Amino acid sequence: MSVTVFVPRDAAALAVGADRVAAAIEREAEARGLDIQIVRNGSRGMLWLEVLVEVRTDEGRVAYGPVKPSDVASLFDAGFLRGGDHPLCHGLTREIPFLKGQTRLTFARCGVTDPLSLDDYRHYQGLKGLANAIAMAPSEIVQQVTDSGLRGRGGAGFPTGIKWKTVADAAADQKYIVCNADEGDSGTFADRMIMEGDPFVLIEGMAIAGIAVGASKGYVYTRSEYPHAIAVMEEAIAIARREGILGASVLGSAYAFDMEVRMGAGAYVCGEETSLLNSLEGKRGIVRAKPPLPALQGLFGKPTVVNNVMSLASIPIVLDRGAQFYRDFGVGRSHGTIPIQLAGNLKHGGLYETAFGLPLGQLINEIGGGTISGRPVKAVQVGGPLGAYFPPSLFDTIFDYEAFTAAGGLIGHAGVVVFDDTADMLKQARFAMEFCAIESCGKCTPCRIGSTRGVETVDKIAQGIEPEKNKVLLEDLCNTMKFGSLCALGGFTPYPVMSAMTHFPEDFAPVPIQEAAE
Numbered sequence: 018m019s020v021t022v023f024v025p026r027d028a029a030a031l032a033v034g035a036d037r038v039a040a041a042i043e044r045e046a047e048a049r050g051l052d053i054q055i056v057r058n059g060s061r062g063m064l065w066l067e068v069l070v071e072v073r074t075d076e077g078r079v080a081y082g083p084v085k086p087s088d089v090a091s092l093f094d095a096g097f098l099r100g101g102d103h104p105l106c107h108g109l110t111r112e113i114p115f116l117k118g119q120t121r122l123t124f125a126r127c128g129v130t131d132p133l134s135l136d137d138y139r140h141y142q143g144l145k146g147l148a149n150a151i152a153m154a155p156s157e158i159v160q161q162v163t164d165s166g167l168r169g170r171g172g173a174g175f176p177t178g179i180k181w182k183t184v185a186d187a188a189a190d191q192k193y194i195v196c197n198a199d200e201g202d203s204g205t206f207a208d209r210m211i212m213e214g215d216p217f218v219l220i221e222g223m224a225i226a227g228i229a230v231g232a233s234k235g236y237v238y239t240r241s242e243y244p245h246a247i248a249v250m251e252e253a254i255a256i257a258r259r260e261g262i263l264g265a266s267v268l269g270s271a272y273a274f275d276m277e278v279r280m281g282a283g284a285y286v287c288g289e290e291t292s293l294l295n296s297l298e299g300k301r302g303i304v305r306a307k308p309p310l311p312a313l314q315g316l317f318g319k320p321t322v323v324n325n326v327m328s329l330a331s332i333p334i335v336l337d338r339g340a341q342f343y344r345d346f347g348v349g350r351s352h353g354t355i356p357i358q359l360a361g362n363l364k365h366g367g368l369y370e371t372a373f374g375l376p377l378g379q380l381i382n383e384i385g386g387g388t389i390s391g392r393p394v395k396a397v398q399v400g401g402p403l404g405a406y407f408p409p410s411l412f413d414t415i416f417d418y419e420a421f422t423a424a425g426g427l428i429g430h431a432g433v434v435v436f437d438d439t440a441d442m443l444k445q446a447r448f449a450m451e452f453c454a455i456e457s458c459g460k461c462t463p464c465r466i467g468s469t470r471g472v473e474t475v476d477k478i479a480q481g482i483e484p485e486k487n488k489v490l491l492e493d494l495c496n497t498m499k500f501g502s503l504c505a506l507g508g509f510t511p512y513p514v515m516s517a518m519t520h521f522p523e524d525f526a527p528v529p530i531q532e533a534a535e
Contacts, residue, residue: 019052020098023071023078025128027060027213028245029206030067034085038068041086045093053098059214061128062368063115071110074100080110115365115384120346122334122354123327124370127214133252135260138217144262146336150225151270158229159185162332164340166352171197171288171325171430172505174351174418180322183312184230187320192232194223194274195297195316195323198239198246199281199288202401204360204432207368208326212239212246215330216253217262220276222329224267225336226322227274235276236316238293241283250278285456289504290323292458303458304504325430327356347373351417361398361434362388371416378412381435392437396445396521400429402452403509405516406442425516427509442521447475449513453498453506464507467498471514481527488518488525 024030024039039055046053061069066082070092079100081092088105095103107113121127130137138144150158163178184192196219200208211219223235237250254276257263265273284302286292291305294316315321331353335343344352351373357380359366364386381387381397388394396406405426407414414424421428436445450471457464471494477487495511502508518525 019054021054021056021073022098023056023058023073025060025067025069026057026132026245026249027067028209028243029060029064030069031245033067033083035068037086038070038084038089041089042070045089049093051093051098056131058130059127059132060210060368061110061116062124062210062370063113063365064367065365066107070097072098072100076100076109078110080107080113081105082107115367115369118384119370120354120372121370122343122346123211123218123330124215124356124368126218127210130215132214132216132249133256135217135256138215142337143217143333144221144268146333147221147224147262147268149336150228151268151272155185155229155231158225158336161335161340162229165335165343166340166347166350167328167331167335167343168351168418169325170327170331170355174428177324177328180312180324181226181230183310184232184320184322187313189320191234191317191319192230193316193319193321194226194230194232194235194276195290195294195321196223196235196237196326196329197288197290197293197323198237198243198326199293200240200243200326200430201285201288202403202430202432204398204434205358205401205430206360207356207358207430208239209243209246210368211326211330212237212243213249216250217257218330218333219250219326220253220257220262222332223276224263224274225332226324226329228267228272230320230322232322233273233275235274236297237276237278238281238287238297239278241280247278247280254278284458285452286458286504286506289506292504293323294321301458303460304506306503327430348415348417349373349419351419355416355428355431357416358430358432359385359435360432362390362392362394362437363435364389373415373417375416376412377407377414377416377433378409380416380433381412385433385435388435388437390437390439392439394435395438395440396436396442396517398434398436398445398513399432400427400509400512401432402449403427403505403512404429404432405512406436406445406520407516408520410520425512425519427512442517442524443475443479446514446517446525447472447479449510449517450475453510457506461501461503461507463498463501464503464510467494467502467507468510470494471498471510475514478525484525484527491518
């Protein structure tokens, strides 16, 4: 009888030799005359264990990792095809603490299925949400999304239902669904994992959005740095077309919806929705002034829903299980689950999906296992390169949009990057300003000029040139950028700069002459 072996095709696994591991397993099985089937699944998100090889047994899947090609022969010797013991064995995958503690809704299939098997997708409850949506009036779909409390998972947490209703109520001969998959924040990889590990859930979510607001065309805008995600998405879209999920009659209904993937040229600012729309239209990726809102005049001047991958990938759950089911997860006004990406100086880096409400300290010290260097944690940056730096004294802050705002931070795309006590926070503040100066589209003065002046001012502080005066100047620059910039690039750059100055003032103090001489 054939044994099924799972070897991820996710980019994180490929980067550490997944293709070579799969080839080695195939060769070893052939040499031993053993019948196996290798499934190239997505990643489970336990990235420190990649390449994570799983074997299907009567008790469930058994995990081995991190596996290198040189480990394969010893795995066979240990009887890993029967779930045999080995130094790399972690037992049943579902019992691994990092995975067992999660609430997987959006990522329920990621790492479980063959990403390009529609049979797998259907077997694991896929397309139920779309089937339900087709049987509902478009306004009922919008109401379900509104009632679920789903908020944008890519930035400021704007209510998804309000955005959809605005587009649904707009009169136009053509409307669009645009998926913002331009995942450019440091320490983020959730969008990529979905596109590579469960592409049909994004397709299903976009089709539901199209039916809800009256849009017949969708675009996934992603990064040139994501070749594997682009390849998987394009193949999945072709399969969905062939199987009648996309096209002139979605699942045999009266609704038409089709979509395609478009690749950006690598500008960070194109993660901002209006810059993205300009880029999608073939123009230079610069920010548009608002109003008009993209919901009314978006892509090609037509009403457009612009949602993040995680927002759209959450939609099938809402339409399948109901608004109340989704809404019951979370705290306060933050409903549902959030895929938190743990990265940086951390033992257990990876993706952890959980309901809103988990304390930051628990994520770092318990789930993430503390620093991989073994040194004390000094700072944690949440929300990408524009996110605030939180010291351990703020580790009781829970993952909740309002709680993070109250603490002077932002959740953004929920990327968490950990730094130990060797980090120089003045250098991190400089990096934020330099990053903004390099990535600015140049449309507005506060961002374009303010960031350049910011780099110069931080350098003066580092050199001990009138440090107190220049700290005041830096704060003034930050306020100008925060309240005067057209988009979040200039508007959020002050978060890492000001949090570094506020929480780590010792790193902004002049270096004593004798210490400098040493």
